[in-house]
Every structure is written in C-alpha cells, then in structure tokens.
Amino acid sequence: MAAATERIEPNARAERPPRDSSGMRPLLSSILIIVALCLLWEGLKSFSKSVDYALTVGETTIDLSLFNDTQLPHLGDILGAFSEPSQRNGPPLYAMLLENALYTLWAAVRGFVIGGVIGFALAILFAHSRLLQRGLLPYVVASQTVPILAIAPMVVIWMGRAGALEWSVPIIAAYLTFFPVTIYTLRGLTSIPSTALELMQSYAAGWWDILIKLRLPNALPQIFTALKISATASVVGAIIGELPSGIQTGLGIAILNFSRYYNQSPPRLFATILMAGLLGILFFAVIAGIERLVVRWRAEVAS
Amino acid sequence: MTSIISIKNLSKTFRGADGVEVHALENISLDIPEGEFVSLIGPSGCGKSTLLRMIADLIQPTGGQLTINGKTPQQARKDREYGFVFQSATLYEWRTVIKNVELPLEIMKHSKDERRARAREMLKLVELGDFEEKYPWQLSGGMQQRVSIARALAFQPRLLLMDEPFGALDEMTRERMNNELLRIWTAMPEMTVVFVTHSISEAVYLSSRVVVMSPRPGRIAEVIDIDLPRPRGSATRDLDQFFHLTSRVRHALRQGVGLGIDE
Ligand SMILES: Nc1ncnc2c1ncn2[C@@H]1O[C@H](COP(=O)(O)OP(=O)(O)OP(=O)(O)O)[C@@H](O)[C@H]1O
Numbered sequence: 001m002a003a004a005t006e007r008i009e010p011n012a013r014a015e016r017p018p019r020d021s022s023g024m025r026p027l028l029s030s031i032l033i034i035v036a037l038c039l040l041w042e043g044l045k046s047f048s049k050s051v052d053y054a055l056t057v058g059e060t061t062i063d064l065s066l067f068n069d070t071q072l073p074h075l076g077d078i079l080g081a082f083s084e085p086s087q088r089n090g091p092p093l094y095a096m097l098l099e100n101a102l103y104t105l106w107a108a109v110r111g112f113v114i115g116g117v118i119g120f121a122l123a124i125l126f127a128h129s130r131l132l133q134r135g136l137l138p139y140v141v142a143s144q145t146v147p148i149l150a151i152a153p154m155v156v157i158w159m160g161r162a163g164a165l166e167w168s169v170p171i172i173a174a175y176l177t178f179f180p181v182t183i184y185t186l187r188g189l190t191s192i193p194s195t196a197l198e199l200m201q202s203y204a205a206g207w208w209d210i211l212i213k214l215r216l217p218n219a220l221p222q223i224f225t226a227l228k229i230s231a232t233a234s235v236v237g238a239i240i241g242e243l244p245s246g247i248q249t250g251l252g253i254a255i256l257n258f259s260r261y262y263n264q265s266p267p268r269l270f271a272t273i274l275m276a277g278l279l280g281i282l283f284f285a286v287i288a289g290i291e292r293l294v295v296r297w298r299a300e301v302a303s
Numbered sequence: 304m305t306s307i308i309s310i311k312n313l314s315k316t317f318r319g320a321d322g323v324e325v326h327a328l329e330n331i332s333l334d335i336p337e338g339e340f341v342s343l344i345g346p347s348g349c350g351k352s353t354l355l356r357m358i359a360d361l362i363q364p365t366g367g368q369l370t371i372n373g374k375t376p377q378q379a380r381k382d383r384e385y386g387f388v389f390q391s392a393t394l395y396e397w398r399t400v401i402k403n404v405e406l407p408l409e410i411m412k413h414s415k416d417e418r419r420a421r422a423r424e425m426l427k428l429v430e431l432g433d434f435e436e437k438y439p440w441q442l443s444g445g446m447q448q449r450v451s452i453a454r455a456l457a458f459q460p461r462l463l464l465m466d467e468p469f470g471a472l473d474e475m476t477r478e479r480m481n482n483e484l485l486r487i488w489t490a491m492p493e494m495t496v497v498f499v500t501h502s503i504s505e506a507v508y509l510s511s512r513v514v515v516m517s518p519r520p521g522r523i524a525e526v527i528d529i530d531l532p533r534p535r536g537s538a539t540r541d542l543d544q545f546f547h548l549t550s551r552v553r554h555a556l557r558q559g560v561g562l563g564i565d566e
C-alpha cells in the first residue's frame with residue numbers, strides 16, 4: 001500500500017528544533033548584564049564626583065548627591081563588607097548574613113508550602129463550583145489589596161495567643177503566596193480546548209479522571225508560573241513578617257538593624273539587600289529547575 | 304440487517320445568546336445498518352457536525368428520536384459504544400504517542416499490560432509503531448491524525464464517528480489516509496463508520512452509502528448507494544462507475560443548495 005512507500009523515519013521530522021542543551025547562552029547574557037549594571041553604577045558615581053555632585057545645564061542645576069559614597073557606596077566597598085566583622089569582635093558579615101538568610105529561607109519555604117497548598121485547594125474548588133467561585137473569588141482578590149504590613153502585626157498577635165509564634169512569619173509569607181497559585185491554577189484548570197474536553201465526555205470519563213488526566217496536566221505550565229512568582233513573594237513576605245514578630249534573627253531583622261546604623265556603615269545594608277535578592281533568585285531557580293524536570297513536553301518545545 | 308443507528312424526525316434548533324434561533328437540522332430520518340461505511344456530505348453549515356455530535360451525545364436534539372444500538376445516545380456513550388475522531392487530532396501534548404492511545408483504556412480501567420499491548424497493536428495498525436515514545440509535536444499533521452484514529456479504535460468500539468478527520472491534510476496524504484482507513488475498516492468487519500467530509504471523491508471512494516445534505520435548514524437531500532466493488536484501490540478511481548457516482552453526488556449537492564448557485 002502507498003503508506004509503505006513514503007514512510008518517514010523516526011527523528012526525521014522535528015518541526016521545532018530541540019532547545020540549546022548547553023545552557024551557556026543565558027548564563028553568558030546574564031553575566032554581560034551584570035557587568036553592564038556594575039559599569040553603570042560606578043560610571044555614574046565617578047562622573048558625579050568629577051562634577052562635584054552638581055550638574056549645571058543652562059539655568060538649572062541638577063543635584064547629583066544621590067551618587068555620593070554614603071548614598072551609593074562603591075561596589076568594592078559593598079563586597080568588602082561581607083568579609084569584615086558584622087560587629088566588634090563578631091563573626092564576619094557573610095557568616096552572620098548566611099545564618100540569618102537560612103532562618104528567613106526556612107520561614108519562606110514553610111510559607112510557600114502553606115500558601116501553595118491553600119492556593120491550589122482553592123483553585124480546584126473554584127474550578128468545580130461556579131457558585132463558590134462567584135461567591136469567594138472577590139474576597140480572595142480583595143485580600144491582596146490589604147497591605148501585608150497591616151496584616152503582619154495581627155498575625156503575630158494571633159499566633160502569640162495561640163502559642164505558635166514561630167509560625168507567624170510563615171503564615172505572613174503564605175498570605176502573599178497563595179494568591180498567584182489560586183489565580184494561575186484556576187486559569188490553567190479551566191482554559192481547556194473544547195474538543196479536549198469533549199474527548200473525555202466521549203469516553204464518559206468522571207470528574208476525577210478529567211481532573212487528573214486533563215485539567216491538571218493542562219494547568220502545569222501555569223502552576224509553575226505561579227510557583228515561581230510565589231517563591232520570590234514568599235521571601236519578601238518572610239522578610240516583612242519578621243519586622244513586627246519580635247524575633248531576633250532573620251534577614252528582615254538584619255535589614256532593620258543595619259538601616260538604623262546606616263550612617264556609620266552604608267555598605268552593610270547594601271550587602272544585606274544583595275543577600276536578600278540572592279535568596280529570592282535561589283528559590284526561584286530551584287522551582288524553575290523542578291519545572292524543567294516535570295514539564296518535559298514543553299522543555300523540548302521551548303525555543 | 305439490524306440498524307446500529309436509527310434516526311427519526313430528528314431536529315435541532317440552536318438558540319443564540321441574542322435569542323435568535325438557528326434551525327440547524329430539520330426532520331432528519333436515517334437508518335444505518337451495522338457494518339456500513341456511511342459518509343455525510345453537504346455544504347458548510349448544513350449541520351453535519353451537529354448530527355454527528357447528537358449521535359455522540361455531545362449535544363442534545365430538540366425534537367425526534369435517535370437510538371444507537373437500541374439505546375439512548377447517553378446510554379450508548381456511557382457504554383462506550385463509539386469512538387470519536389475530531390477534525391483536529393486533539394492529542395494531549397503532555398502525553399507521548401503511546402500514552403495518548405492508552406488514554407481511553409486508562410479511563411476504562413484496563414490493566415497496565417493490556418493497555419500497553421492494545422496501544423502497541425493499534426499503533427502498528429496505523430503504521431506508527433516506531434513513534435511510540437514521541438510527543439505529538441514531533442509528528443506531522445497526518446501522523447497525528449493517525450494516532451487519534453488509533454486512540455479511537457483502541458477500546459474496540461462498534462461505531463466510529465469521524466468529523467472531517469482528513470480535512471486539514473493535503474490531497475496526497477488524504478488519499479493515503481483513505482486507503483489506511485479502508486484497510487482498518489476491512490479488518491474490523493463489525494465496525495460501523497459514520498464519516499463527515501467535504502470531499503465528493505473521498506465520500507464515494509470510501510463509503511457504502513453517501514448521505515447528501517442540504518442547508519438552511521439542514522435536511523437530507525438524497526441517499527446514494529455506492530456499489531463500487533471492494534477491495535477498493537487506486538484503480539477504483541479510474542472506473543467509469545466511480546465517475547458516474549461522483550457526478551451523481553455532485554448533482555444531488557447542487558440540487559440541494561438550489562439551482563441559483565453555480566458550480
Ligand atoms: N453551538 C451552537 N450555537 C449556535 N449555533 C450553532 C452551534 N453549533 C452550530 N450552530 C449552527 O448550526 C448550523 C450547522 O452547524 P454545523 O457545525 O453542524 O455545520 P457543518 O455542516 O458541520 O459545517 P462545516 O462543514 O462547516 O463543518 C450552522 O448554521 C451553525 O451556525
């Protein structure tokens with residue numbers, strides 16, 4: 001039969017090329033961007049210094065004191081601060097920051113898991129009940145318009161009363177993380193091509209099979225988008241949550257302390273902020289790594 | 304012979320969001336005996352998909368009776384009496400080719416070994432045995448559609464409903480797919496096929512009967528028996544009888560849409 005004459009061999013056809021497996025290009029470009037930002041930082045500083053922090057253009061004078069050494073320390077000084085003692089006779093700053101970062105990360109991870117589970121459960125509920133979705137989704141949205149700074153002290157008080165003060169920071173982090181998970185997961189669960197759903201109906205599949213074999217896999221890319229947002233949000237939530245908690249450790253506490261002593265040593269605050277940023281990126285990267293393992297059919301597709 | 308599909312005075316009226324009614328189908332009566340290959344042909348919008356989807360219990364009729372194997376369409380669907388092939392292959396992109404074919408068997412609670420074995424067999428039947436572990440995007444359109452046919456056949460339904468399955472394929476691939484479909488149908492003599500198409504030659508080449516439909520509202524204009532000898536092959540298309548039958552279908556189509564419309 002005709003079929004045998006023009007058979008296509010496996011691998012012969014791949015409409016979309018497999019992704020660049022080396023992974024070097026994104027690394028290279030991010031290094032380039034970092035270098036460019038550093039050059040910009042130092043360039044602005046030395047330029048401002050050369051004109052004595054005041055640039056006169058025609059009639060107007062622009063104040064460039066923003067770029068002086070107290071407002072914007074040299075990058076070298078910031079990096080140098082890591083190895084200097086954090087306080088008199090204390091351990092070097094990097095060791096102190098690392099300890100605090102781990103503490104904050106642990107709270108963030110717990111908050112991420114709590115928020116993720118709650119957010120996911122809400123999405124499943126909303127996907128199966130129009131009534132619940134109509135009734136509750138507005139409150140879920142409204143919850144995010146209340147500033148976390150207003151919620152945090154209340155959570156600390158409640159948790160203190162309940163005798164679970166160590167959970168106050170994770171719960172504040174969870175407050176930030178459940179929302180993207182609910183919204184993105186709900187969209188992934190419900191935005192399904194109609195024929196894909198009709199296929200399930202033609203098999204007389206039950207809601208559980210439809211959830212497990214169609215809705216969830218269909219939602220996975222969106223779920224991971226949400227988890228990546230939540231990962232960074234949980235770090236922010238944990239840092240903010242530490243402020244009113246009365247706890248003595250954590251990056252949030254370190255930021256608070258170093259900002260109090262800012263005038264004596266600006267680089268220490270910048271170093272702490274850098275640490276907080278790295279923590280968020282680390283968490284994000286871990287989730288992105290898991291995504292690549294799980295969403296394999298997409299990883300091969302991505303260009 | 305017993306009818307597997309029995310349709311009496313069936314009609315379907317859609318009510319749009321603006322309250323405007325569309326009479327998609329009116330007074331359709333048709334009996335399809337078991338083991339036949341029946342094509343539905345007609346101009347766009349005459350209700351072919353609507354009819355097929357009512358048989359599949361994906362939408363409900365607004366009037367008349369419809370039984371499949373003596374049952375209501377809903378019961379037939381619950382009993383997994385039919386396999387449906389959509390115009391687009393509708394493969395799940397997160398599943399490999401073989402896992403896509405296994406999907407209905409998973410839902411129907413077949414054992415793991417049985418699923419594998421049956422899916423393998425079906426993929427061989429559509430000549431995609433070497434592509435088991437590929438993902439759908441690695442396949443051409445025609446290959447994807449063959450996977451979806453394998454999937455529809457995997458649980459051995461007695462009825463195969465196909466809505467323009469080859470509509471998106473080029474002429475060469477389409478003819479090849481026609482031959483494959485005939486080969487599969489011949490291998491399963493009990494199986495009844497209801498096949499929606501826009502192509503006159505495809506309908507005549509494949510079918511034992513061609514149902515010509517006319518639009519606004521959708522009606523059956525004529526039912527034409529295709530008594531071409533089997534097995535059919537490329538020589539079939541050169542027969543005088545083939546030309547004769549295609550022009551009969553073309554004529555019926557033209558009558559259906561009204562004489563004001565030219566070729
Ligand atoms: N869900 C719906 N709501 C409202 N009207 C519909 C709906 N589905 C189909 N129709 C209308 O019913 C009529 C028949 O549609 P149908 O899809 O069955 O035609 P068809 O013969 O399959 O056409 P084509 O060859 O283009 O696929 C059309 O006029 C269409 O606009």
Ligand SMILES: [Mg+2]
Binds near residue numbers: 351352353466
């Ligand atoms: Mg159609």
